[in-house]
Amino acid sequence: MSAKLEEKGAHNLPLIILFGAILAILFAALFLFVYDQQLNALVDQQAESLADELAKTAFASISGGLHSINLPEYLGGSTYSISVKENSIFVVSILAGRRSGSSYSAVVNSTILVEDGKFSPGGQVYFMFNGDVIIASASPIEAKAEKVVKITPTEPPEFYHFSKQFPKEAAAIAAAYFNALGSHSGENVIVVSYVWENTDSILIKIRKGDETTINRAEGRENLTKVGAIENWWVVELLENVELKDNFSWISCPSPDNAYLTGWLYSPEAVLKHLRSRTWSQVSDNLIVAIPSDAKIQASAVTTNVSTYPVWRVQFGNYNIFYQMLPWWEVENTPGFVFQSSPELKPLI
Structure with missing residues (x-):
């Protein structure tokens, strides 16, 4: 009896081994199939992500400055190319390897103009908004921004x-002057005189054509340090008030002359200049785009050197202070140019 059982077990052993081998092959095939599908899905995922990132970065350039993304060498091990179709669609095409022949796309709700279309894996794609189109290029795009002003080599004006x-008086006067000037740059605006109304506000008498008005500029002190700035005074309110002649008015040098000769920056020119550059946070290299609706206020900042009239540009939790007037090159003390919080640095 025992011998027969042993003989039967020995007879079944090859079948068991064969079954195990077939099962192992099936599992291996299933594993290879699943692994193959995962590799295909990886190509799909990376290609779709790249197309979306191209569209997202292009659209972000509308806010101003130069934007860019790094192109990977491969997508899931496959070679690829990118192109722009119909002036608004980014297409990622798989050339060889897994998913060869497949394409993935993302649409930008703006017109794309390709300046340098030699996009190559491992390189970069640059974007910059210019007028009403987004420029895309495989090489850095030269900013076509205007300079803030053209500084004359002659001695600066009295202002x-x-x-x-x-500096506080100059900041308040500049705020009132540009407010009165508005969009009518050809109209004659004369700042006649000024006087401190109290410790917080300055009255500025302005003649525009045949009309004389009084502007009140109310300021506020802020002890928050911003880079090298120890404290700052900012014009929080600018309004017209009834004519008051019971003050000892002080005559004022002409901001109009300073502006027309390039020695006084307008708030619009400063914002345009700042937006023409790409900025990043010093702490983490995060790219920061300055919005077109950033708040601009006339201010006076104090450093360990002196106090200067400046323009304050504020958006979100960012504070940027930029010079209101250029610094004459013959000065023997340093002037003020730029300070910010969080600390920013220009990339271009």
Whole structure:
């Protein structure tokens, strides 16, 4: 009996081994199939992600400055190319390897103009908004921004020297002047005189054509340090008030002359200049785009050197202080150019 059982078990052993081998082959085939599908899915995922990232970065460039993304060498091990179709669609095409012949696309709700279409894996794609189109290029795009002003080599006007002695007054006067000037740059705007109404506000008398008005500029002190700035005074409110002649008015040098000769920056020119550059946070290299609706206020900042009239540009939790007047090259003390919080640095 025992011998027969042993004989039967020995007879079944090859069948068991064969069954195990077939089962192992089936599992291996299933594993290879699943692994193959995962590799295909990886190509799909990376290609779709790249198309979306191209569209997202292109659209972000509308806010201003130069934007870019790095192109990977491969997508899931496959070679690829990118192109722009119909002036608004980014297409990622798989050339060889897994998913060869497949394409993936993403649409941008703006017109794309390709300046340098030699996009190559491992390179970069640059974007910049210009007028009403987004420029895409495989090489860095030269900013076509205007300079803030054209500084003349001659000695600065009287308002420049006035701003060095009376920076708060100069900031308030500049705020009132540009407010009165508005979009009518050809109209004659004359700042006649000014006077401190109290410790917080300055009255500025302005003649525009045949009309004389009084502007009140109310300021506020802020002790928050911003880079090298120890404290700052900002014009929070600018309004017209009834004519008051019971003050001892002080004559004012002409901001109009300073502006027309390139020695006084307008808030619009400063914002345009800042937006023409790409900025990143010093702490983490995060790209920061300055919005077109950033708040601009006339201010006076104090450093360990002196106090200067500046323009404050504010958006979100960002504070940028930019010079209101250029610094004359013959000065023997440093002037003020730029400070910010969080600390920013220009990339271009």
